[in-house]
Amino acid sequence: MTSMLGGCTPWPEEFVDRYWAAGHWRGNTLDNLLRGWAQRHGPRTALVHGDTRITYAHLNRRADRMAAGFRLRGLRPGQRVVVQLPNVPELVIAMFALMRAGAIPVLCPVSLRAPVVSRLVRVTEAVGYVGPSTYDGFDHTAMAADIAAQGVFLRRVFTFEPTGASSAYGGLTVDPSGCHYFPLSSIDAPPDRAHAQSAGQVAFMLLSDNSTAVPEVVPRTHNDYACQARAAAELVSLTEDDVYLAALSAESNFALGCPGIVGTLSVGGTVVLVENSEPAECLAAIGRERVTLTSVTSADARRWLEVLPTVQADLSSLRLLQIGGAPPRGAPPIRPIAERLGAELGCRLQQVFGMAEGVLTLTRPDDPDETVLATQGRPFSPDDEIRVIDAEGKEVGDGEPGELLVRGPCTVRGYYRAPDRNARSFTADGFFRTGELARRTPDGNLIMTDS
Structure with a gap:
């Protein structure tokens, strides 16, 4: 099995071999x-802050x-x-x-x-x-x-x-x-010999996205997070000419690696960090730094739309706006907001559903408008396995709602030091129970729903 920190659940060896063979994991920290x-x-600008x-x-x-x-x-x-x-x-x-x-x-x-x-x-x-x-x-x-x-x-x-x-x-x-x-x-000293470590080891830990309870600790390895950020960057054709605005907390999975900060740095682009996430401040930063892509939640998207008429900044550099997650329970549908926001910003939209546990689905930049506006996309990897199940654990047909289960090269196999929670949140064969309801379309895209 992959060398892992005590308290973590490793991927079984057969999956380790599969993900290495497919090139998802590449062995670099x-x-x-x-x-x-x-x-x-080297001389290019990596980070901007004020x-x-x-x-x-x-x-x-x-x-x-x-x-x-x-x-x-x-x-x-x-x-x-x-x-x-x-x-x-x-x-x-x-x-x-x-x-x-x-x-x-x-x-x-x-x-x-x-x-x-x-x-x-x-x-x-x-x-x-x-x-x-x-x-x-x-x-x-x-x-x-x-x-x-x-x-x-x-x-x-x-x-x-x-x-x-x-x-x-x-x-x-x-x-x-x-x-x-x-x-x-x-905390500054002359560099000494770096500690040698394996890419299969834990790189850092994130907090779970379950906002209704105390968050669990999510261990992410070098291999799986590099895979996630790299694949997300490739899906949006990220290049060294791109400028990413970290408008959300940089310690969130969305802003850190979907493709976010890590994905942007991986191609030589520039990351703009803003502490004030108010829409007017973010929009001003887009104009000032010629930002080409950024990420917002569905709630942020509504707030951005409200202030757009009052903003004087030149937003013509923006080519892609990522809208993350499904609307919260009881919130209005995101589609009307997305349609207006894309038109008024003059940029392409991408819907993203991601969780700190490694679940990540995205619409593609070349998807039809209907797919972009109506779905949260599909997994980036053919080795991401998706199940949508009913209350009895049976898979439902396309178009029927059920709980979303995911297993793949970037989805963890367990929370850190949480055996009781792991028994509830992960199946015996390694699927992560997201706790989210979804419907699958005939072409494989997911629609996150609250019923």
């Missing part, structure tokens, strides 16, 4: 891929030096580190640096508070936390200190200082619980 991207695209511009060469150097700094501060291969940052370059740098140091980032939206973050620390036994000192009036360092005082795991806190931020813990280096505090900007 994400942090090592960054080295190759830097060699090919007036800050970071080239591929600089991004790779920063990741190298931060990785050495993390090792110098005592982080060891396999240890978990909760990363909770807004959409700033430090998020991307820290993610790659931790992977390069052999540690495992646990990516957590900056909006989440102590009940979820403390559970993440306990479940993952995270020894480190990377977050802002304060953000939007909330003291993240104080939260981390409280969590450290309650348990035996969290012992290193690395604080990013946004402009104008201050914290009651700003001058603290070690607290009574033995937790050490470091400015993230001080």
Whole structure:
């Protein structure tokens, strides 16, 4: 079986062999891929945040030096580190640096508070936390200190200082619980020999998309996430001339790898990071940075449409707008919004249904308008297996609603350290029960539905 972190469910060997033979898995780690991207695209701009511009060469150097700094501060291969940052370059740098140091980032939206973050620390036994000192009036360092005082795991806190931020813990280096505090900007050391790791190992962890319950921890390997981002990038013909706007939280699967940040970096494109996700701010960034594609939720799409008449920005560079997920239960259908938004923005639309667990279906840019407007597309890989079943577990016919089950090269086989949840959410033969209702069309596209 593939070498996996304890507490993870590996793919059975027959599936490992199948996914390697089909070329879905290619045996390179994400942090090592960054080295190759830097060699090919060194002087090109990788990240934009306000007036800050970071080239591929600089991004790779920063990741190298931060990785050495993390090792110098005592982080060891396999240890978990909760990363909770807004959409700033430090998020991307820290993610790659931790992977390069052999540690495992646990990516957590900056909006989440102590009940979820403390559970993440306990479940993952995270020894480190990377977050802002304060953000939007909330003291993240104080939260981390409280969590450290309650348990035996969290012992290193690395604080990013946004402009104008201050914290009651700003001058603290070690607290009574033995937790050490470091400015993230001080995590810098001459690069040393990188930790060798396998692409079959866990690269980072995401949070499950189940918003009605406490999220589970989703372990994603280098192999499966590189596969997902690469395939999504190929489906939208992403090139080095593209500019991707990360309007959603960069720690979400949608913005990170559908194709998102990782997919854009894989082809030498530019990623624009915005902290303020308000439609007017995002639309202004599209005009300012000549953005060619971005991703929004169905709720965001409605808000964008409302403000479009008041926006003066030149949006002619935008070629593709991804709309993610099905409308929430009880919400109006997305089709009328999508039709108007595509027409008023003058760009192509792509519907996407994705989950942190690795499920990903997309419409294709060359699909008929009816498919793009009426469905959430189909899987990117012929090795993605789809079932739509009724309450008794029997597959239903085309056009009939049922629960969506998925198995494939990017869909995990289990949550991290959650045996009870895994017994409910995964079938004995490895299909992930999404908990979502869907109908399959005769041509293989999916329509997500609430009934």
